[in-house]
Amino acid sequence: MPAKGYIEVNELYCKACELCVTDCPYGVLALDMERLTSKGYHPAHMVQPEACTGCGICAVVCPDAAITVYRYERQKGEA
Amino acid sequence: MTLAEVPTRIVYSRPEVLDKRVTHYCPGCTHGVAHRLVAEVLEEMGEVENAIGVASVGCSVFIYNYFNIDFVEAAHGRAPAMATGIKRLLPDRTVFTYQGDGDLASIGMGEIVGAASRGEKITVIFLNNANYGMTGGQMAPTTLPGQKTTSSPYGKDAARFGKPFRIEDAYSGFDMGYLARGALVGAANINRAKKMIRKAFEKHMDNQGLCYVELLSPCPTNWNLAPLKAKDFLLEEMTKHFPLGEFKGGDAK
Amino acid sequence: MAKQLIKGNTAVAEAALRAGLEGYFGYPITPQTELLEHLSARMPELGRPFVQAESELGAINMVYGAACTGKRVMTSSSSPGVSLMMEGLSYIAGTEVPMVLVDVVRGGPGLGNIAPAQGDYNQIVHGGGHGDYHMIVLAPASVQEAVDLTALAFDLAEKYRTITCIMMDGSIGQMMEPAELPPMQPLRTEIPDWAVRGAKNGDKRVLTSINLDPPAQEVMNLRLMKRWQEIEANEVRYKGYFLEDAEYVVVGFGTAGRIALSAVRAAREEGIKIGLLRPITVAPFPIDVLDELTEKVKAFLVVEMNAGQMFEDVRLVVRGRKPVEFFGRMGGVVPFPDEVLTEIHRLVGTPQTTEGSPRDRWLARLAETIG
Numbered sequence: 001m002p003a004k005g006y007i008e009v010n011e012l013y014c015k016a017c018e019l020c021v022t023d024c025p026y027g028v029l030a031l032d033m034e035r036l037t038s039k040g041y042h043p044a045h046m047v048q049p050e051a052c053t054g055c056g057i058c059a060v061v062c063p064d065a066a067i068t069v070y071r072y073e074r075q076k077g078e079a
Numbered sequence: 080m081t082l083a084e085v086p087t088r089i090v091y092s093r094p095e096v097l098d099k100r101v102t103h104y105c106p107g108c109t110h111g112v113a114h115r116l117v118a119e120v121l122e123e124m125g126e127v128e129n130a131i132g133v134a135s136v137g138c139s140v141f142i143y144n145y146f147n148i149d150f151v152e153a154a155h156g157r158a159p160a161m162a163t164g165i166k167r168l169l170p171d172r173t174v175f176t177y178q179g180d181g182d183l184a185s186i187g188m189g190e191i192v193g194a195a196s197r198g199e200k201i202t203v204i205f206l207n208n209a210n211y212g213m214t215g216g217q218m219a220p221t222t223l224p225g226q227k228t229t230s231s232p233y234g235k236d237a238a239r240f241g242k243p244f245r246i247e248d249a250y251s252g253f254d255m256g257y258l259a260r261g262a263l264v265g266a267a268n269i270n271r272a273k274k275m276i277r278k279a280f281e282k283h284m285d286n287q288g289l290c291y292v293e294l295l296s297p298c299p300t301n302w303n304l305a306p307l308k309a310k311d312f313l314l315e316e317m318t319k320h321f322p323l324g325e326f327k328g329g330d331a332k
Numbered sequence: 333m334a335k336q337l338i339k340g341n342t343a344v345a346e347a348a349l350r351a352g353l354e355g356y357f358g359y360p361i362t363p364q365t366e367l368l369e370h371l372s373a374r375m376p377e378l379g380r381p382f383v384q385a386e387s388e389l390g391a392i393n394m395v396y397g398a399a400c401t402g403k404r405v406m407t408s409s410s411s412p413g414v415s416l417m418m419e420g421l422s423y424i425a426g427t428e429v430p431m432v433l434v435d436v437v438r439g440g441p442g443l444g445n446i447a448p449a450q451g452d453y454n455q456i457v458h459g460g461g462h463g464d465y466h467m468i469v470l471a472p473a474s475v476q477e478a479v480d481l482t483a484l485a486f487d488l489a490e491k492y493r494t495i496t497c498i499m500m501d502g503s504i505g506q507m508m509e510p511a512e513l514p515p516m517q518p519l520r521t522e523i524p525d526w527a528v529r530g531a532k533n534g535d536k537r538v539l540t541s542i543n544l545d546p547p548a549q550e551v552m553n554l555r556l557m558k559r560w561q562e563i564e565a566n567e568v569r570y571k572g573y574f575l576e577d578a579e580y581v582v583v584g585f586g587t588a589g590r591i592a593l594s595a596v597r598a599a600r601e602e603g604i605k606i607g608l609l610r611p612i613t614v615a616p617f618p619i620d621v622l623d624e625l626t627e628k629v630k631a632f633l634v635v636e637m638n639a640g641q642m643f644e645d646v647r648l649v650v651r652g653r654k655p656v657e658f659f660g661r662m663g664g665v666v667p668f669p670d671e672v673l674t675e676i677h678r679l680v681g682t683p684q685t686t687e688g689s690p691r692d693r694w695l696a697r698l699a700e701t702i703g
Contacts, residue, residue: 003082005090013093015106017299017306023266041106057266059091063111064102069091072082129530133397134540143538149528151400152540154423157393160385164397164405165528167381168355172530190393193386 005054005071009044013066016041020058020067026051029058094118096127098145107299107306109263110138113177113206114145116273120280121148121173130173131165133158135187137179138212156187159194162201173284175202180221181211184244195253198288202279205291208298209243209317216301220244223320228301246293247326256287257328260321262295264310268323275325282328290328295321335510340475340500341366343511344408344434347482349374350516354403355381357394362446363502364410364436388413392420399429400539402527404486404520408434410502411452412443415460421495422461425556426541428526430489432482433467433497436505439664447664448502448587453641456499457615464553466560467495468567469615471585475509481612483514488567490524492559499614501637503587503666560616569612570621574600578607580679581625583646584635585611587666592635595672604680614642622649631655631684635672638662640691655684658694 007028014037021029021044028051031042044067046052054071096118104110121127130148134140136155143150153161158176166174183191183205194201210228211217217230221244224237231240247258257279261272272294279290295317297309304312338346345367348356356375358368368384375382381398385391391407398405409417414435424431437452439445454460457469468488472478478500485496523529528537543549573593575581584592589610596608609625611618625632631654634643640658650656659675661667 005087010093013101017107019107019264019306019310022307022310039101054090056091060266060269061112061264063104063107063109063263065093065097065111065115067091068089068093070087071090073086073088128532131528131530140542143540147531147534147536149531149536150538150540151397151528152427152538152542153396154393154419157389157396157420160390160393161397161400163383163385163390164355164357164394164399165401167383167394168398168401168403168405169529189386190390193390196386197383 001050003050003052003072005052005069006049007046007052007058007070008068010066010068011037011043013064014041014043015039015064016043017063018044019061019063020044023061024058025055026053028052094122096122096147098147100144102145103141104138105300107297107309108138109296110206112263112269113204113294113296114142116269116276117175117177117204118146119273120277123277124280126173126280126284129171130175131169133162133165133174133176135176135178135182136213137182139177139179139206140213142177156182156185157190158182158187159190159199159201159203163194163197163199166199166201170200173202173280175204175280177204178206179212180205180207180209180219184220195250195255195289195291198254200283200286201289202283203289203291204276205293206296207293207321208296210298210301212298212301216298223316243320245321246291255289255291255327256282257290257292259291259325259329260293260295260323262313262318262323264297264313278328287328293321335512337508338475338511338513339366339506339508340478341436341505342370343475343479343513344482344498345370346374346513347479348406348432349378350514351483351486352404352517352519353380353406354519355398355405356407357383357385357391357398357405358407359385359388359391359409359413361410361413363438363448363505364408364434367408367434367436367505388416389419392417395431396420396424396427396429399424399431400427400528402524406432406434408436410436410438411440411449414452415455418455418461421467422463422465423541424495425461425465425467426463427539428493428556429539430493431495432485432489433495435497435499437499437501445664446502448637448666449662449664450501450586450588450637450641451662452499453614453636453638456497465556466563466615467497468492468563469497469499469613471499471612471614472504473586473590473610475504475507476511478504479511479513492563494559494563499586501587564616567613568616568618568620570618571610571612572607572621573610574607575609575625577605579605579630580633580676581607581609581629582633582635582672582676583609583611583622583642585614585642588635588637591667591669592672594669595676598669598673599676604676606676606680617645619649622646626650626653629654631657631679633657633659633675633679635667635675636660637666640694643691652686655686656690657684658690660694
């Protein structure tokens with residue numbers, strides 16, 4: 001299944017609470033242990049982007065309104 | 080067609096009425112979820128320019144920094160009285176308080192009971208995290224039996240300090256427009272909490288009396304639990320004492 | 333308008349209403365209750381908000397909220413109730429929103445009694461609530477004066493974004509006297525720029541008394557103090573009686589001032605060159621006139637219905653240049669003019685000193701009287 005959507009994490013707001021990571025039903029997200037935000041947190045990012053459905057659960061549970069959710073607008077029959 | 084070429088649409092983004100600044104809340108604290116839900120509801124109802132918020136004393140004391148709406152700041156516990164004054168003078172405005180459990184359920188018990196018994200036409204958003212967050216996690220009337228806090232280091236002894244304060248029992252006789260309890264962890268709970276907030280604001284603007292939504296919120300820092308563990312504690316322990324649901328003004332089951 | 337026989341509490345309530353009162357929040361307490369009762373009938377008649385709160389704490393915080401809308405609002409209470417309001421008064425002062433408080437003072441401390449007293453001077457004039465703030469305090473000595481000061485109280489509160497307190501004692505509140513009420517004024521239509529109303533086009537207003545940054549809080553304190561200096565320069569009000577040739581001066585406010593006037597008149601009939609200074613604004617205190625009198629007179633007598641609260645302010649102005657003696661009754665006891673006349677005779681007939689403690693001397697005399 002190709003990705004139906006994707007998310008952007010605004011790293012200004014992300015505090016690495018991990019709630020989005022565990023609440024994502026498709027295992028799309030993880031904390032990025034390679035990077036720190038300007039406030040010193042490991043930000044959430046997509047590690048399985050192909051599994052993202054754009055459902056928005058991560059954004060709903062995010063306490064810091066850090067997540068923007070996009071969905072792809074494919075025509076019927078497109079791969 | 081590569082993925083980058085596929086057109087997209089935004090299905091969720093930060094509400095405009097939330098200010099752009101970063102909140103001072105700890106990681107995993109869901110004050111931010113409550114703020115966002117209130118912001119979304121005000122936007123969806125078209126009430127942003129008509130709203131006046133009353134901030135309280137507690138971790139949310141600076142809530143007015145995070146909303147692009149008019150706000151006043153109340154003394155500790157007195158937000159419902161202040162909201163009464165505003166609503167009586169400006170009866171067509173959406174007037175709401177945003178209070179924590181130390182503020183509402185302890186020092187402000189007199190003011191919230193007064194407002195509820197008068198049927199004051201305001202909305203009360205009550206964030207319950209079972210302790211005094213701002214002062215560093217002391218015992219509150221909402222603290223669970225046995226729960227350790229900085230002022231109940233051996234665990235709260237309910238025989239000496241009381242059972243957790245449950246509003247639906249305490250206010251069962253009041254003629255309120257709406258009374259519900261939601262939780263701010265897990266998408267299903269949060270979506271349900273948003274519906275509760277929406278209903279509260281609608282019934283308040285329909286002059287049905289005081290409308291009240293209690294929101295269970297984890298306090299990872301003062302519970303000494305990582306955010307994910309705090310979420311589990313809320314769902315497994317806190318909801319035993321604070322059942323979720325609508326207690327007044329809800330849809331017939 | 334013709335004069336009518338009217339109770340002080342009712343008269344102030346009606347005068348406030350006619351001055352354009354837009355919201356009243358109160359709680360019953362003797363000897364103030366008629367004020368609340370009158371407005372409970374009159375405000376709904378005019379479609380204006382009246383709320384009997386769950387407590388004085390609720391009432392003052394309702395006024396706090398209502399004042400944030402920029403409307404003309406007030407509350408009233410009596411001493412124990414005003415003690416309970418102190419939290420809200422400090423917040424209101426710190427938020428710089430205008431309101432009027434009527435304090436119908438009764439005997440204390442504690443539950444005390446419901447008789448007239450002046451024991452609230454310190455808590456009203458010198459704070460009571462936490463932090464550095466002042467209220468304008470008007471002290472009427474008759475029902476008519478209370479009526480006349482009511483509209484002024486609102487005007488001053490709004491002009492300076494401050495609290496104005498009409499501090500009258502239980503006798504002014506309970507007494508019926510002929511008084512002329514002012515005509516009904518229209519409600520104000522303009523909203524002050526600072527008032528909350530709902531943020532149109534993102535033009536948001538926040539009214540708060542919190543300022544975590546100490547230097548910023550100090551700037552706010554400085555603003556309050558500068559405003560108070562302006563009030564001190566412009567808003568002092570007092571009434572002088574027989575001061576032109578006075579060799580001795582009695583100082584008293586409110587009912588004590590009124591009783592002292594009877595004694596001063598009697599002393600004048602005996603040929604004693606004595607006058608009366610009756611502060612109408614006890615805050616700001618009439619410092620300049622008292623300072624001028626200090627240069628002219630031989631001695632002062634302060635008369636109060638407390639243990640000498642304004643007395644300390646008089647002494648601060650006189651600064652030991654002339655003797656200042658004190659006479660007071662406490663706990664709801666109202667002095668008779670004869671008692672004050674006796675004190676005047678003592679002041680004039682015996683050598684006076686700036687040495688020692690006038691309060692100790694008074695307490696010794698009082699102990700002989702009341703045992």
